[in-house]
Amino acid sequence: YYLFSAGQVFVFIAVISVLIWFLHYDTGLDWNNADCAGKPCVFNYHPPMMVLGFLAFGYQGIMSWRMLPDGLSHQTKKFIHLSVQVSGFVLAVVGIVAVFKFHNQHQPPIANLYSLHSWLGLVAMILWGLQVVGAVVSFISGVVPVENRVSFVPIHKHMGVVLYLLALVVMLLGIQEKLGFYQGDKAYAKLTPISQLGNIMGLSIVAIFSVCTTLMIP
Amino acid sequence: YYLFSAGQVFVFIAVISVLIWFLHYDTGLDWNNADCAGKPCVFNYHPPMMVLGFLAFGYQGIMSWRMLPDGLSHQTKKFIHLSVQVSGFVLAVVGIVAVFKFHNQHQPPIANLYSLHSWLGLVAMILWGLQVVGAVVSFISGVVPVENRVSFVPIHKHMGVVLYLLALVVMLLGIQEKLGFYQGDKAYAKLTPISQLGNIMGLSIVAIFSVCTTLMIP
Ligand code: HEM
Ligand code: HEM
Numbered sequence A, B: 001y002y003l004f005s006a007g008q009v010f011v012f013i014a015v016i017s018v019l020i021w022f023l024h025y026d027t028g029l030d031w032n033n034a035d036c037a038g039k040p041c042v043f044n045y046h047p048p049m050m051v052l053g054f055l056a057f058g059y060q061g062i063m064s065w066r067m068l069p070d071g072l073s074h075q076t077k078k079f080i081h082l083s084v085q086v087s088g089f090v091l092a093v094v095g096i097v098a099v100f101k102f103h104n105q106h107q108p109p110i111a112n113l114y115s116l117h118s119w120l121g122l123v124a125m126i127l128w129g130l131q132v133v134g135a136v137v138s139f140i141s142g143v144v145p146v147e148n149r150v151s152f153v154p155i156h157k158h159m160g161v162v163l164y165l166l167a168l169v170v171m172l173l174g175i176q177e178k179l180g181f182y183q184g185d186k187a188y189a190k191l192t193p194i195s196q197l198g199n200i201m202g203l204s205i206v207a208i209f210s211v212c213t214t215l216m217i218p
């Protein structure tokens, strides 16, 4: 189906953009340094990890049921879907740890959870975690009787799509916030190369948003 | 249906929040003043008009088909849906004119269209305008033969929902951006009363987002 592949192209653009942004235009990665002025620092792990974990792995995980060859057994597909989603979640957790570490170790410390981005980001993290736990308990652990499993599938699917959209929205807010930090005095706001890169990344995220709503909404 | 009414409550919270924010905490409205420092100014028309036009009128317009009493004729419902959507669009146009006027008349002038918010905002405006024109041409003008009208309905519905979600996302980005302007040096970022108000407004927009995805996705 063409839409899948269009989605893959936009996922690719978003991943490349975030890497160019934080490794090339910004100061690069250093897990042990919380001072970003001119030096590699721990904050710069946050955006790439979130984009890899949620946007890229999330896309492969959600689309895996439809992209994988029909020949594979349901068990195999389930194993792939599970592994991709769990790995993506682990990457995202690393990304969240990075930004809290950055705020706490910065001199002077930066407040945690002051922004709309961070509030919605925390909500998205928690619900994503519950989605993983809920799925593992009901589909893997064997604790839940088969009838109940079946009735949980539509809920899991619906929540999965809504959560993926929410994560995309949180990324857009993160981009908006971070680009604002590069503008000095807001009265002289300019469209700089870095804003163009960030805006293009944002447009590709919206494109993924549209592909997902179109594909997943029957 | 309970979800409609829950949605109405969140629409109400968002409208009240944006009014308290820009009339009470911020400096209030003055169409002819582009200097916001301590004085009422034209920028402050932008957020309330966008929220009224797109979020509030948009909600009533989209939900009108399902909320209006069954007794009304299709013609009457169509007229109501049309009037609400067209009025909402007019309010939103006023809101857009306000922010361009503000940027151009500000001393020194502020660049137009530098932010992710403004790029996606422009895209949302244009598509919303096309949606209105497309609907008027196909459903009202009589130019389009009835068979074609019928096949256009699902496209109109799907686009309508996706555009509404996009407008909500653009509002979240606008909130994130504007709250950033109140923070002085980001190293001292704080959770101020105004950020709390903005963040709560953002949470209610996300709640509307969830209500819409749940209601409109069969
Ligand atoms: C779905 C993906 C994402 C989630 C769940 C997320 C979550 C979070 C959370 C919870 C915080 C607060 C940390 C603290 O208060 O100590 C935060 C901070 C931050 N994030 Fe993200 N983030 C995501 C993606 C992004 C992206 C893509 C960017 C930039 C391109 C970004 C930029 C920032 C910035 C600049 C901060 C520090 C300022 C603040 O606390 O708002 N984030 N993020
Ligand atoms: C937070 C991570 C996860 C998200 C966002 C997610 C999302 C989704 C989505 C959107 C679908 C529907 C796919 C479609 O309709 O094509 C789905 C199906 C499914 N997922 Fe997940 N999932 C996650 C984690 C898991 C985990 C950890 C498991 C454990 C095995 C799992 C098991 C399943 C199963 C069994 C289905 C049903 C497939 C079917 O029979 O149609 N998911 N998931």
Ligand code: HEM
Pocket: B046, B047, B050, B051, B054, B096, B099, B100, B101, B103, B111, B112, B113, B114, B115, B116, B117, B118, B119, B120, B121, B122, B124, B125, B167, B168, B170, B171, B172, B173, B174, B175, B177, B178
């Ligand atoms: C769907 C609703 C909205 C749309 C379509 C929209 C669209 C736009 C556009 C096109 C601009 C650029 C104007 C220019 O460059 O001269 C803009 C600017 C702005 N908007 Fe919005 N807006 C919306 C809602 C909001 C809300 C709710 C807020 C704040 C709570 C907000 C805050 C701002 C700010 C601070 C600017 C100036 C900075 C900039 O250009 O990014 N907007 N908006």
Ligand code: HEM
Pocket: B061, B062, B063, B065, B066, B078, B081, B082, B085, B086, B128, B129, B131, B132, B135, B136, B139, B140, B153, B156, B157, B158, B159, B160, B161, B163, B164
């Ligand atoms: C940008 C503004 C508009 C948006 C966002 C919008 C959105 C929608 C949505 C979401 C639906 C589906 C409602 C449901 O499934 O319950 C719908 C239905 C419809 N809209 Fe609009 N609409 C807009 C403007 C208009 C205009 C100007 C007209 C002109 C008459 C119109 C005519 C219709 C018609 C005829 C239907 C089909 C109702 C049916 O038979 O089920 N719309 N619209």
Ligand SMILES: O=C1O[C@@H]([C@@H](O)CO)C(O)=C1O
Pocket: A186, A187, A189, B036, B037, B043, B110, B178, B181
């Ligand atoms: O672009 C903008 O700059 C600021 C303003 O605060 C300058 O005083 C603002 O609100 C905008 O919309």
